[in-house]
Amino acid sequence: xxxxxxxxxxxxxxxxxxxxxxxxxxxxxxxxxxxxxxxxxxxxxxxxxxxxxxxxxxxxxxxxxxxxxxxxxxxxxxxxxxxxxxxxxxxxxxxxxxxxxxxxxxxxxxxxxxxxxxxxxxxxxxxxxxxxxxxxxxxxxxxxxxxxxxxxxxxxxxxxxxxxxxxxxxxxxxxxxxxxxxxxxxxxxxxxxxxxxxx
Amino acid sequence: xxxxxxxxxxxxxxxxxxxxxxxxxxxxxxxxxxxxxxxxxxxxxxxxxxxxxxxxxxxxxxxxxxxxxxxxxxxxxxxxxxxxxxxxxxxxxxxxxxxxxxxxxxxxxxxxxxxxxxxxxxxxxxx
Numbered sequence: 001x002x003x004x005x006x007x008x009x010x011x012x013x014x015x016x017x018x019x020x021x022x023x024x025x026x027x028x029x030x031x032x033x034x035x036x037x038x039x040x041x042x043x044x045x046x047x048x049x050x051x052x053x054x055x056x057x058x059x060x061x062x063x064x065x066x067x068x069x070x071x072x073x074x075x076x077x078x079x080x081x082x083x084x085x086x087x088x089x090x091x092x093x094x095x096x097x098x099x100x101x102x103x104x105x106x107x108x109x110x111x112x113x114x115x116x117x118x119x120x121x122x123x124x125x126x127x128x129x130x131x132x133x134x135x136x137x138x139x140x141x142x143x144x145x146x147x148x149x150x151x152x153x154x155x156x157x158x159x160x161x162x163x164x165x166x167x168x169x170x171x172x173x174x175x176x177x178x179x180x181x182x183x184x185x186x187x188x189x190x191x192x193x194x195x196x197x198x199x
Numbered sequence: 200x201x202x203x204x205x206x207x208x209x210x211x212x213x214x215x216x217x218x219x220x221x222x223x224x225x226x227x228x229x230x231x232x233x234x235x236x237x238x239x240x241x242x243x244x245x246x247x248x249x250x251x252x253x254x255x256x257x258x259x260x261x262x263x264x265x266x267x268x269x270x271x272x273x274x275x276x277x278x279x280x281x282x283x284x285x286x287x288x289x290x291x292x293x294x295x296x297x298x299x300x301x302x303x304x305x306x307x308x309x310x311x312x313x314x315x316x317x318x319x320x321x322x323x324x325x326x
Contacts, residue, residue, distance in 0.1 A: 044232055048209050051230075066299050069264070073302065076230050076266050083232055144305070151274060152313045164267035172302060 029104075037104040042082045050079065054105060070172050070197050071112050077165045078116050078195065079103070085118060112197040122189045125181050132179050132193075135170040143171040173197055200251075203244045211237055212262060216244050221253030221288065226261040226326070229269040238272035245279050252288035256280070261295040261326050262303070270306070277314045284316055292318045297326055 029037055036053060038046070054075060058068045082101045102117035120128070138146060147167045154163050170177055178194040200218045207213035212227040223245075231237050258280060265273065277292070284290040292314075294307035304320060311318040 047232070052209070065297070066301075069300060069302065073264060073266075076264070080230075080232055080266060080268065144309070148309050148312060151270060151309065154271075164270060168267045168270075 032104070033106045033108050035105050035107055037102070039102045040100045042079065042101050042103075044083070047079045047083060050103070051075065064199065067110075067112070067197065067199055071114075074169050074172050074195055074197060075105070075114055077169050078114050078193070081165050082116055082118055085120060110199045113194060114197070115192065115194045117190065117192045119184065119188050120191050122183065122185075122187055125189050125191075128191065129179075129181070131166055132177055135166055136176050138170070140171070140174070143167060147171060169195055200247055203240065205240075214241060216241070216248070218248055218253070221256040222259060223256065224259040224261065225273075226259075228263050229265040229273070231266075231268065234266070234268040234272045238269075238276065241276060242279060245276070245283070249279075249283050249286065252283060252286070254288060256283065256288045256290045258290065258292045259295070260292065260307075263297070263326050265306075274310065274313065277310060277316065281314055281316055290316055292316050293321055294318055295321045295323055295326055298322055298324055 035057060036050070038050065040046075051072065055068075055072060058071065063071075082103070085101075099119075101119075102115075104113075104115040106113045106115070135143065135146075147164060150164055150167060166177070173195050175196040175198060178196075180192050182190040182192075184190055202218055203214055203216035205211070205214035207227040210228065210231045212225045212229045215222070215224040215226075217223070229237075258277075260273075280290045280292075292310075294310070296303035296307060304322075307318065307320055311320075
């Protein structure tokens with residue numbers, strides 16, 4: 001009998017714990033003014049769906065066409081960065097969870113924020129960091145010139161990526177890119193990027 | 200030769216390449232994950248068209264959105280047309296952009312700076 005009560009109490013505690021956790025996630029998303037969030041595998045179909053949802057959300061609130069275009073463009077590049085990154089990781093054997101990514105789109109006042117999070121190869125971190133620091137160090141005109149240079153002279157990968165994504169994101173956002181890395185283990189890091197789109 | 204007509208989708212533009220009047224039109228959005236796949240038939244068509252082009256070739260670019268993957272393919276398309284221009288057809292590019300869409304206007308200017316073809320920037324209310 002005593003044992004049974006223990007089991008019941010344990011069960012209640014777990015259920016209580018679970019709703020706490022869900023509420024915690026909910027509150028965190030709410031506090032951050034998240035319009036849309038997703039965590040999971042990034043597929044081509046998912047990209048289409050997310051873009052459609054965001055487009056209709058912005059249409060619904062009669063968003064300024066200029067802002068709408070910027071958000072849409074930057075979202076395309078952010079999502080396709082995730083998509084291609086995961087595609088690339090098919091060649092190395094990674095755990096299923098490492099192939100998924102996080103996307104959050106928030107609206108704080110008049111400003112949109114797109115945040116992505118994904119695992120990546122630890123060995124690729126220095127190259128990405130260098131690229132991000134480079135674009136963050138450039139002003140509007142320098143970004144324009146750099147974009148043209150890479151467009152005219154850069155080569156395209158077999159996947160159809162042109163190395164222009166981050167430059168384009170920085171150029172259209174008009175704000176510095178916020179990013180960070182966490183070392184997960186020797187081979188894997190977690191990368192997070194936040195892009196702000198101001199009016 | 201046959202005309203190239205492709206219906207637009209959520210991620211790819213409407214393509215109307217007409218060999219009988221020399222008008223090559225791209226309209227809508229070009230945001231496929233892999234643009235090389237999409238643009239290959241367009242490049243092939245231009246190669247075939249180069250054999251017997253119209254005296255005037257008008258390129259109509261009416262894009263609402265394009266991603267960076269497409270930007271490289273669009274450049275390659277212009278490069279193909281640039282070569283064509285020195286042959287027996289005169290190529291002109293009409294670059295359309297919506298009112299206040301500075302990003303699309305600038306994108307047209309970027310190509311204009313790289314490509315040796317006459318560009319006309321045309322502002323419209325809606326594409």
